[in-house]
Amino acid sequence: GIQFVAIDQKLPLSDQGPFDVILHKLTGKEWQRRLEVEYRDTHPEVTVLDPPGAIEHLLNRQSMLQEVSKLDLADCHGKVGVPKQLFVNTDPLSIPAAVMRAGLSLPLVAKPLVAKSHELSLAYDSASLTKLEPPLVLQEFVNHGGVLFKVYIVGDAIRVVRRFSLPNVDEGDLSNNAGVFRFPRVSCAAATAEDADLDPHVAELPPRPLLEILARELRRRLGLRLFNIDMIREHGTRDRFYVIDMNYFPGM
Structure with a gap:
């Protein structure tokens, strides 16, 4: 009909x-x-x-996560935050100093400022930061077990699916790797983790009450009814979550 x-x-x-x-x-x-x-x-x-x-x-990564960072959900079945991040629109040679002043820790995920582009880069060391191409947003990488949660919001309805993501990074990776590693769109539908044999602690979905409160607050603050949130759980925790990206009118 x-x-x-x-x-x-x-x-x-x-x-x-x-x-x-x-x-x-x-x-x-x-x-x-x-x-x-x-x-x-x-x-x-x-x-x-x-x-x-x-x-x-939501089309500008400099502003898209601002409303999430203002939320106080510490006592709502879990904690939701935003990774430390830095907007960069300057000479690439000055990026390492800017990162140091901002207190960001390596590795850093580099994302194009315009959210229509889904290509990501992972910079392991300070020297590699000079190879990036501003304008962009640098976001601290948070280990999350290689799985992210895509939370689709349509009005009052919420649906959550698992997608494979970037693997954890340890001290050995930081010591042995250098340069910038570029990735295509990480969480596309082909990378579904719904039927994968995952560690239960990694695969466990965020608590439903937490998602309902988060969705309601973001709908109100953003004035939107059709969008999705990319969330990760900090590896080794059960209730510490980060929103790392948001999209309007998302594809599945």
């Missing part, structure tokens, strides 16, 4: 439809004006998923 109709961006929205829901993944001031000023004022009955300005917040 659901009919999907493609929107023609060359035509006024009011000349198309009628729509019950507008589902989109677009940003930009012109689209925002057309959607929220020209159309929404005359069609308040139409649900828009989601506001372009709110979507844009």
Whole structure:
């Protein structure tokens, strides 16, 4: 009973439809004006998923995790935080000094500033930091048993799946490796860990009450209803979690 109709961006929205829901993944001031000023004022009955300005917040890795870092979930069936990170938009040769001033520990995960790119790099030593290409976000690598949890949020509904991720790094790895190691998209659907023979302590999903509180708070703070969270559990703990990335309108 659901009919999907493609929107023609060359035509006024009011000349198309009628729509019950507008589902989109677009940003930009012109689209925002057309959607929220020209159309929404005359069609308040139409649900828009989601506001372009709110979507844009998740497209920049410098800002996407700010709301998570403000949350106080210490007593909610677990602890949720954000790895220490640093925004870098400078000469690559100055990155090691900036990392030292910020107090970040190696290894560091380097992520493109624009979240549309899923390519990651892992820098093991200070010398390798100079080979990175700003603008980017450097994030402390947290050992997590090689598994991350993708938490899909659609309104009040939550679904969690396991995906293989980067393996743990130990002192030997830091001593024996140098340079920058580049990875394609780490947590794609092909890397599912749902049927893998995993250590139960690694495979155990985050507590449901914790996820419900986290999802509710982020929906409220971000003004979004269709997004996903990439979470990891710090290896060796049961209740210490980190949000390392977020995506709007994610694929499975």
